[in-house]
Amino acid sequence: MEDVQNLHTHTKYDDGADTPEEIILTAVQKGFTSIGFSGHSYMHYAPEHSMSEEGTEEYKKDIQLLKQKYQNKIEIFCGLEFDMYSEIDLTGYDYLIGAVHYLLCGDKFVGFDRSAEVVKGVIDDYFAGSGIEYAKAYYKALSELPRYGDFDIIGHFDLITKHADNIKFFDETSREYKNAAIEAAEALSGKIPFFEVNTGAIARGYRKKPYPSAFLLKELKRLGFGAVIASDCHDRNMLDCGFAEAVNLLKNSGFKERYILTKQGFVPLSL
Ligand SMILES: [Zn+2]
Numbered sequence: 001m002e003d004v005q006n007l008h009t010h011t012k013y014d015d016g017a018d019t020p021e022e023i024i025l026t027a028v029q030k031g032f033t034s035i036g037f038s039g040h041s042y043m044h045y046a047p048e049h050s051m052s053e054e055g056t057e058e059y060k061k062d063i064q065l066l067k068q069k070y071q072n073k074i075e076i077f078c079g080l081e082f083d084m085y086s087e088i089d090l091t092g093y094d095y096l097i098g099a100v101h102y103l104l105c106g107d108k109f110v111g112f113d114r115s116a117e118v119v120k121g122v123i124d125d126y127f128a129g130s131g132i133e134y135a136k137a138y139y140k141a142l143s144e145l146p147r148y149g150d151f152d153i154i155g156h157f158d159l160i161t162k163h164a165d166n167i168k169f170f171d172e173t174s175r176e177y178k179n180a181a182i183e184a185a186e187a188l189s190g191k192i193p194f195f196e197v198n199t200g201a202i203a204r205g206y207r208k209k210p211y212p213s214a215f216l217l218k219e220l221k222r223l224g225f226g227a228v229i230a231s232d233c234h235d236r237n238m239l240d241c242g243f244a245e246a247v248n249l250l251k252n253s254g255f256k257e258r259y260i261l262t263k264q265g266f267v268p269l270s271l
């Protein structure tokens, strides 16, 4: 694959294992022409999973310095993975990934990007044991993303299917589920231009296939979204995990191109 790029990368500034420089060196070694960092936006409701407020400033400075240091080797972009309820300044980034990892249930921020056991507890405690109600609440929240900022990329569109290979919290093939997902895609269409084929859950052993699932890929194509390929990297050894499979999935869903970020903005590349 030419012009390999990954815009979804976590570091020690949030919950990743590596420093930005370690990731850059790995990217250069693997033949990447560019790399983007997407630290988790500061979440007052989950500081242990995000960059701190001070850390965010250091992160920005660190990436700027690394851009200079490696300018002849690789192009570097400073982005952010914004969680919908983060209350932070969104200026000063090269690109923004918008994502939902928490549901606001009453006055509680409930994290569900967790183990299957935790998800089961969330469904029992907040959705009276109904997996489909949980799924519908997620897609309703996701469809509200554009209210919170001007995002470039929708992060892991169907994140709630993380455990679907092992446990059925809801029926992914049901009309009710599909409608909820499609309604979110329709609400986001024209407001956020790109979605990611996210291979992160493969890298971490949760799933065999990337997000989003096949039926959603077709809907996203129909609605005119552009695709980027990203690994949601938390470990530099997995920087390009599943990329070949992501290309095949896009082709099989009718996509002719994927997008990469350049200094001139996002540009399409043939698959
Ligand atoms: Zn995420």
Ligand SMILES: [Zn+2]
Residues within 6 Å of the ligand: 008, 010, 081, 232
């Ligand atoms: Zn991420």
